[in-house]
Amino acid sequence: MRFRRLLPYVLLIIGSVIMLFPFIWMVSTSLKAPFDIFNLSIIPENPTLANYIKILEESMFIKWFMNSIIVALITTISVLFFDTLVGYIIAKFSFVGRTVIFILILSTLMVPTEMLIIPWYMMSSEFGWTDSYWGVLFPGLMTGFGVFLMRQFMEQIPDDLLNAARVDGMNEYAIFFKIAVPQVWPAISALGIFTFLSNWNAFLWPLIVIESPSLRTLPVGLSFFSSGEAESQWHLIMTGATISVIPLILVFILLQRHIIKGITLTGMK
Amino acid sequence: MEQFKSPQNQNNKTTQVKKEKTSLLHKFRGNLRYQKYLFVYTCLLLPIIFYLGIRILPTLFTFNVGFRDWNLLSTDIQPFVGLENYVTLFQDEIFIKSIFNTFIYILLGVSGQLLFGIIVALLLHKINRFVGFFRVIYFIPYVTSIVAISWVFQWILMGNGIINDILVNLGFSAQPFLNSPDQAIYVIIAAMIWQSIGFQMVLFLAGLENIPEMLYEAAEIDGATGWQKFWYVTVPLLNPTIVFSAVIGTITFIQVSFTQVINMSMDGSGGPLNSTISVVVYIYQLAFKQFDMGLASAATVILFLFILALTIFQMKVLTKKFDY
Numbered sequence: 001m002r003f004r005r006l007l008p009y010v011l012l013i014i015g016s017v018i019m020l021f022p023f024i025w026m027v028s029t030s031l032k033a034p035f036d037i038f039n040l041s042i043i044p045e046n047p048t049l050a051n052y053i054k055i056l057e058e059s060m061f062i063k064w065f066m067n068s069i070i071v072a073l074i075t076t077i078s079v080l081f082f083d084t085l086v087g088y089i090i091a092k093f094s095f096v097g098r099t100v101i102f103i104l105i106l107s108t109l110m111v112p113t114e115m116l117i118i119p120w121y122m123m124s125s126e127f128g129w130t131d132s133y134w135g136v137l138f139p140g141l142m143t144g145f146g147v148f149l150m151r152q153f154m155e156q157i158p159d160d161l162l163n164a165a166r167v168d169g170m171n172e173y174a175i176f177f178k179i180a181v182p183q184v185w186p187a188i189s190a191l192g193i194f195t196f197l198s199n200w201n202a203f204l205w206p207l208i209v210i211e212s213p214s215l216r217t218l219p220v221g222l223s224f225f226s227s228g229e230a231e232s233q234w235h236l237i238m239t240g241a242t243i244s245v246i247p248l249i250l251v252f253i254l255l256q257r258h259i260i261k262g263i264t265l266t267g268m269k
Numbered sequence: 270m271e272q273f274k275s276p277q278n279q280n281n282k283t284t285q286v287k288k289e290k291t292s293l294l295h296k297f298r299g300n301l302r303y304q305k306y307l308f309v310y311t312c313l314l315l316p317i318i319f320y321l322g323i324r325i326l327p328t329l330f331t332f333n334v335g336f337r338d339w340n341l342l343s344t345d346i347q348p349f350v351g352l353e354n355y356v357t358l359f360q361d362e363i364f365i366k367s368i369f370n371t372f373i374y375i376l377l378g379v380s381g382q383l384l385f386g387i388i389v390a391l392l393l394h395k396i397n398r399f400v401g402f403f404r405v406i407y408f409i410p411y412v413t414s415i416v417a418i419s420w421v422f423q424w425i426l427m428g429n430g431i432i433n434d435i436l437v438n439l440g441f442s443a444q445p446f447l448n449s450p451d452q453a454i455y456v457i458i459a460a461m462i463w464q465s466i467g468f469q470m471v472l473f474l475a476g477l478e479n480i481p482e483m484l485y486e487a488a489e490i491d492g493a494t495g496w497q498k499f500w501y502v503t504v505p506l507l508n509p510t511i512v513f514s515a516v517i518g519t520i521t522f523i524q525v526s527f528t529q530v531i532n533m534s535m536d537g538s539g540g541p542l543n544s545t546i547s548v549v550v551y552i553y554q555l556a557f558k559q560f561d562m563g564l565a566s567a568a569t570v571i572l573f574l575f576i577l578a579l580t581i582f583q584m585k586v587l588t589k590k591f592d593y
Contacts, residue, residue: 007398008392014388016406018463023409025431040434058416086295086316095309096380101317110325114549115569116333118556119327137392157563166301172308190348201414203528204549209558219416219528226420227537234424241417252412259412264475 023245029238037124037235041071051239059229063214063244064221071136071206071217073091075202078141079195084188086142087150092162108144113205114206121208136217142201146191149266153187154180175254200248216246302527334566341560354567359396364568366543367551368575374458374526374547375579379518381462383511386469391499394477395471404474408467415464415525419532423447423462450544451515457533461525469514475501476510512587516580523549548572 001102029037031047039045055061056143091104120139121130129135157180165175181188206217230236250261308411332576335354339347341466351412358364362426387405410418425445426432488498526547530539538554539546548568556565 001272008395011394012389012396016403019348019406019410019466020461022418022421022425023413025425026417029424034407040431045500074381076290082316082319085312089309089312093305093309095306101313105316108320108328110573110577110580111328112322112569113575114521114524114527115331115573116324116327118562118566118569120323121556122562123327139322139323142316144324179516197412199274201416201528203416203531204524204553206555213360219414222414222420223416223532226532237420238424241420243413245413246416248414249409252409253405256408260404260408260471263471 026238026241026245029235032235034233034235043151051235052243055236055239059225059240060214060216060221061218061240063223064216064218065247066245067133067215067221068200068218071132071202072196074133075137075140075197075199076192078137079146080188080192082142083146083191084150084154084181084184085176086147087152088154088176090147091151091154092157092159092180105147109148113139117205117208120205124209130209131211131215134213136206136215139205140195140202143195145258146195149187149191150184153184157183160232175226186261186265188253189258190266193259193262194266270531292490297577322475326457331566333568334562335570336567337563338562339561339566347563350563354563355571357564358567358571362545363546364548364551367546367548370454370544370546371523371526371548373454374461375519375522377455377459378461378522379515382457382465382469382518383514385466386473386502386514387461387507389466390472390473390477393474404470410464411467413464415528416532417530418464419460422456423533447533448541449580450542453534453541454545457526457529460533461522461529464525465518465521469518472510472514473507476507480506508588512584515583515587519579519583520576523547523572526550527553548575 024042028042030051031044031049032039033046033050035050036044036046055216086105090098116139124130126137129138159184162179162252164176165179170178201219203219203223207223208222210216213221215225222244224225225240226237230240306490317577334347337347338347338350338353340364396403400488424430426445428432428445428448432446437443445452446456484497484502484506493501527549530545530547530550531537531553534540534545539550549572550566555561555571
């Protein structure tokens with residue numbers, strides 16, 4: 001009986017070790033001196049921060065980090081603003097062309113991003129958008145998924161609430177921001193987290209559109225760093241990996257309740 | 270509270286000007302409608318431009334390029350060649366290989382992540398302490414950079430890396446892992462599953478919590494065993510979650526397969542011997558290494574049809590109606 005009660009814990013602990021081991025090994029290697037990395041002890045015998053100092057001084061990790069934050073933040077703000085607004089309008093107004101516009105937006109969900117990179121690339125070279133923040137940003141400024149999600153949530157807001165505000169003489173913009181948006185905050189924050197994460201991790205498009213090393217986002221920078229500059233210098237590669245992984249893990253642990261709730265919320269829709 | 274007060278004021282005003290009531294109301298309504306339309310169309314202006322210019326037209330453009338001989342390096346003319354690109358692709362061994370691999374990635378990857386996601390969720394559902402703690406641990410890989418973690422896996426699985434060291438110490442022989450054309454693709458799939466278990470776990474945990482306890486009790490009275498309860502109560506009721514997870518998983522795996530393969534495969538482009546190449550990796554090579562936009566576009570069209578067919582198939586096969 002006792003065994004049956006403990007078994008799930010035992011299995012979960014084994015799983016946890018598998019989940020965490022790569023991170024532990026990554027951090028461990030990053031704290032070792034080059035001659036020490038093939039010494040396979042988990043706790044470094046002579047821990048050193050030399051790799052971190054070297055990377056922060058000699059490569060552009062801080063720059064890449066900032067680039068990623070800028071790109072992910074601007075995209076997220078844009079997606080949240082436009083997707084929420086469009087979702088609201090489609091859910092709560094009847095006007096000429098509503099169905100057509102909604103179908104138009106939904107149809108973009110069927111098209112994988114991979115299919116669009118070629119025209120986007122040609123567009124960017126034509127308009128001189130390559131190698132700029134705008135070039136990285138523009139494809140992600142709005143998403144069909146977000147519109148769909150926000151429409152689902154906006155539909156649940158009672159019309160009476162909005163009409164009451166109208167009778168009050170509130171203008172439509174104020175109604176949107178002050179009445180509608182507060183009603184769907186959980187959905188908005190979930191969409192925000194998703195958008196931020198996927199842009200933070202975006203690899204294919206930034207890889208194509210960025211040429212100068214100083215404009216690379218963190219994933220692209222790390223990839224070039226690991227296969228180029230730091231080739232086979234695993235202590236440096238692991239240090240770079242740690243720098244790009246740990247901040248996000250810390251943010252996640254701080255916000256985990258919201259993030260997990262957000263995923264549950266969107267998954268159930 | 271303010272919003273409830275003010276309608277009364279409005280009412281008082283309208284009773285004061287009783288005579289003008291009808292015309293005022295008329296004006297008020299007309300004005301409202303005008304305001305609404307103004308609001309709707311100004312707000313939709315930018316989104317419409319965006320969806321047309323950045324999504325719809327480029328999609329149509331890709332179809333067009335796929336029918337042309339369009340190489341960025343060679344000439345300025347892009348003659349219409351009909352289905353030639355498609356014929357070339359289906360005679361191309363590497364392309365066929367990449368389609369086949371993508372299929373393996375999705376088949377094993379998605380079913381693997383569903384399976385482990387359900388297992389972890391069921392285990393978490395059984396325990397009542399440390400649930401939050403375990404949930405955080407299993408979810409951590411999902412929020413970490415795929416590029417970073419791919420390089421960590423390369424390092425762990427190296428010929429003289431830690432995993433091989435453990436294997437040798439346990440008396441097994443060292444494995445080539447990513448260096449072997451037979452093993453590399455499965456190693457990459459394992460890494461993909463490892464990263465997405467947490468996401469699936471959260472979805473399934475929510476699904477499990479929505480199943481009413483009553484149903485299990487009823488099954489128990491009917492004499493169902495633990496396994497029968499799982500198979501006849503849990504699985505059918507999780508069905509919507511399973512469909513959702515499978516569809517989302519498929520779409521993300523197709524994208525992730527690029528990032529992961531570029532960063533995990535030994536030569537950074539789907540090796541060894543193209544054993545890990547995915548369609549997206551091959552499209553990338555065609556378009557941005559050989560600059561053959563026609564061929565690459567045709568390949569993306571095939572990818573599009575592939576995903577479309579798969580999604581429809583999943584919806585049809587996985588969505589079942591259950592009666593209670």
